[in-house]
Amino acid sequence: MNNDAPFAYSGLERIFHERGRLAVCTCLVANPHGMRFTELQEACALTDGNLNRHLHALAEVGIVVMQRVKGRGRPTTTVRITGDGRRRFLSYIDELESVVRDVHRRADEPSSERWATQS
Amino acid sequence: MNNDAPFAYSGLERIFHERGRLAVCTCLVANPHGMRFTELQEACALTDGNLNRHLHALAEVGIVVMQRVKGRGRPTTTVRITGDGRRRFLSYIDELESVVRDVHRRADEPSSERWATQS
Numbered sequence: 001m002n003n004d005a006p007f008a009y010s011g012l013e014r015i016f017h018e019r020g021r022l023a024v025c026t027c028l029v030a031n032p033h034g035m036r037f038t039e040l041q042e043a044c045a046l047t048d049g050n051l052n053r054h055l056h057a058l059a060e061v062g063i064v065v066m067q068r069v070k071g072r073g074r075p076t077t078t079v080r081i082t083g084d085g086r087r088r089f090l091s092y093i094d095e096l097e098s099v100v101r102d103v104h105r106r107a108d109e110p111s112s113e114r115w116a117t118q119s
Numbered sequence: 120m121n122n123d124a125p126f127a128y129s130g131l132e133r134i135f136h137e138r139g140r141l142a143v144c145t146c147l148v149a150n151p152h153g154m155r156f157t158e159l160q161e162a163c164a165l166t167d168g169n170l171n172r173h174l175h176a177l178a179e180v181g182i183v184v185m186q187r188v189k190g191r192g193r194p195t196t197t198v199r200i201t202g203d204g205r206r207r208f209l210s211y212i213d214e215l216e217s218v219v220r221d222v223h224r225r226a227d228e229p230s231s232e233r234w235a236t237q238s
Binding site: 005006007008009010012014017018019022023024026027029030042043044045086089090093096097099100102103104106107 | 124125126127128129131133136137138141142143145146148149161162163164205208209212215216218219221222223225226
């Protein structure tokens with residue numbers, strides 16, 4: 001924690017701190033072998049366009065990979081989280097956990113630190 | 120949890136799910152009697168303009184109140200979280216906590232539910 005700005009939470013990577021992308025990554029971490037676009041869409045309650053936009057943002061920074069799979073029927077897109085993506089997402093989740101702890105602690109016992117007492 | 124879309128996280132109120140506003144609210148929950156604009160700014164490492172923008176967004180939906188206080192010197196602005204704002208923020212934090220739990224559980228034991236097994 002940065003003592004000069006104890007609430008800055010710079011570890012909260014912005015790429016993950018968006019509700020749709022948080023849902024997508026949680027889902028993909030639970031399914032390391034990948035998911036089909038339509039399954040992901042259903043699990044996260046996202047529209048086609050929104051899921052597409054989020055996946056491209058995540059793919060651009062190497063968090064997910066997408067693959068177009070041709071079978072007997074229509075080609076389908078599968079998505080999986082990369083090793084690096086998984087590590088970064090779990091470290092974002094750790095930071096989230098420390099925010100939660102921080103709020104609980106401070107809400108129960110209002111601070112007597114300089115932020116509270118400075119007049 | 121919505122079983123049709125288990126990862127939708129609809130309880131994550133968007134007003135709080137932004138890094139700057141998360142910092143501001145955490146800070147104000149720890150300081151229920153309020154803080155001066157400049158203290159808040161320092162604690163959260165936000166620029167004038169950004170803090171202003173976040174505070175106006177929060178005030179518009181009744182989460183914080185701002186007061187201009189005239190003393191001997193220059194007038195200062197103090198900010199505090201409302202009772203309703205505190206309740207809503209703590210309930211957002213509860214949802215965040217359940218996301219963290221969810222990820223830990225699912226990352227450790229990849230799901231064997233329909234999202235994982237559907238082929």
